Amino acid sequence: MKFDEEFKGILIEAIDEGLKSILGENGKKVIYYHLKELYGLEREEIPEKLEIFTEYINKIFGLGAKIIEITIIKTLCLKLKLEYKEKKTKFIDYIEELYKDYMKKYKRK
Amino acid sequence: MNAQYKYYEISLVLVIFLILIYVFQGFYYDFMYIFSNIFPPIISGIVFCFSILAFKKYWTKIKEYFSMIWLCFSIGLGFWFLGETTWAIYTLILGVELPFPSIADIFWLIGYIPIFISLFLYVKSFSKVLSNKTIYSTTIITIILLIIIFITLIIPVFEIEFSINTIISSAYPILDIILLHITILGFLIFYKGKIGKSWLFINLGFTSYVIADLLFNYFITYGTYYCGHPLELLFHFGDLSLILAFYIHMKEL
Numbered sequence: 001m002k003f004d005e006e007f008k009g010i011l012i013e014a015i016d017e018g019l020k021s022i023l024g025e026n027g028k029k030v031i032y033y034h035l036k037e038l039y040g041l042e043r044e045e046i047p048e049k050l051e052i053f054t055e056y057i058n059k060i061f062g063l064g065a066k067i068i069e070i071t072i073i074k075t076l077c078l079k080l081k082l083e084y085k086e087k088k089t090k091f092i093d094y095i096e097e098l099y100k101d102y103m104k105k106y107k108r109k
Numbered sequence: 110m111n112a113q114y115k116y117y118e119i120s121l122v123l124v125i126f127l128i129l130i131y132v133f134q135g136f137y138y139d140f141m142y143i144f145s146n147i148f149p150p151i152i153s154g155i156v157f158c159f160s161i162l163a164f165k166k167y168w169t170k171i172k173e174y175f176s177m178i179w180l181c182f183s184i185g186l187g188f189w190f191l192g193e194t195t196w197a198i199y200t201l202i203l204g205v206e207l208p209f210p211s212i213a214d215i216f217w218l219i220g221y222i223p224i225f226i227s228l229f230l231y232v233k234s235f236s237k238v239l240s241n242k243t244i245y246s247t248t249i250i251t252i253i254l255l256i257i258i259f260i261t262l263i264i265p266v267f268e269i270e271f272s273i274n275t276i277i278s279s280a281y282p283i284l285d286i287i288l289l290h291i292t293i294l295g296f297l298i299f300y301k302g303k304i305g306k307s308w309l310f311i312n313l314g315f316t317s318y319v320i321a322d323l324l325f326n327y328f329i330t331y332g333t334y335y336c337g338h339p340l341e342l343l344f345h346f347g348d349l350s351l352i353l354a355f356y357i358h359m360k361e362l
Contacts, residue, residue, distance in 0.1 A: 020173075021174075022174065022175070022234055022235075023167075023175045023362075024167055024168075024169045024170075024173035024174065024175035024176050025169035025170075025173065026166060026167050026168065026169050026175075026176075027167055027175045027362065030166070030167075030362055031362075034362075058301075058302065059302060059303055060302050060303050060304055060361060060362060061235070061298075061299060061302045061304060062298065062299045062300055062301030062302030062304075062305050063235075063238040063239075063297075063298050063299070063300075063301060063302075064235040064238060064298045064299050064302060064304075065302065066237075066238045067234065067235045067237055067238055070237075
């Protein structure tokens with residue numbers, strides 16, 4: 001799914017804050033460094049290639065990746081002023097659902 | 110990946126070398142006494158250095174969870190390194206053949222507190238992925254293990270001698286098991302990921318410490334422990350496992 005620029009910016013901020021809250025500033029930098037080194041993925045490109053991001057954190061943290069994903073989603077909900085609901089949906093699907101809600105809430109013409 | 114295998118190879122060679130040194134100690138008793146007292150501060154110093162490297166890598170500020178985790182790890186392992194060094198000073202410089210209990214024990218016991226905090230914080234921040242069933246069953250297994258150890262090894266020791274010596278020597282395996290309990294949970298969280306390997310080695314390390322401290326408790330009470338006792342190998346394997354754990358952690362994350 002293609003996100004609009006504003007949403008991408010908010011999502012990057014949420015990923016930043018989510019990673020930082022669990023791994024700290026340097027831990028976050030390490031994740032971005034590895035994403036760039038291993039997949040050629042820049043921080044700004046993550047919203048367009050979320051599957052690479054999730055694949056990488058799952059590869060590193062195993063089950064623990066779920067906590068990072070939930071933290072990112074919670075942060076994103078807070079930024080978008082949307083309610084966080086616990087779901088069994090996959091990370092990418094949840095982000096896409098939030099994008100749809102965001103479009104409905106803010107971009108309705 | 111190659112560098113990681115190189116570390117495995119070096120560790121394997123070191124394990125074989127250590128086993129051979131302990132097996133053939135009858136041929137060089139004097140050397141063995143020195144080796145048995147000099148090697149522990151060296152290897153625990155290397156563990157401490159690796160924890161400092163990890164601390165340097167992940168440190169940002171005290172308020173951050175991950176920074177705090179590695180700060181506590183380094184402090185705890187620093188105390189354990191001090192414990193080993195103090196023991197070596199007693200035996201090699203002051204000429205005390207078996208400095209137990211001593212100031213070294215104070216350092217070792219204090220070291221458990223920051224190590225507990227670091228492991229607890231690490232596992233706690235990811236623990237929500239574990240089901241209650243997993244947490245309860247791991248806890249029950251740990252409690253059963255503690256009871257078995259109490260009945261079979263600690264109570265018999267107390268029956269022989271109930272003193273500050275036996276209390277201190279019994280404290281080690283109990284504290285090790287508490288740490289092992291947390292590290293098992295950590296392994297269950299991360300085993301599917303690349304840092305799962307790091308947690309596997311942390312588990313192997315603490316398992317070695319549990320067995321080593323239990324045997325130490327037993328042999329010291331029966332007066333059969335001596336510098337160069339083969340049980341020391343387990344302490345060395347534990348240290349080696351922690352070195353590998355920190356190395357892998359830094360490599361993968």
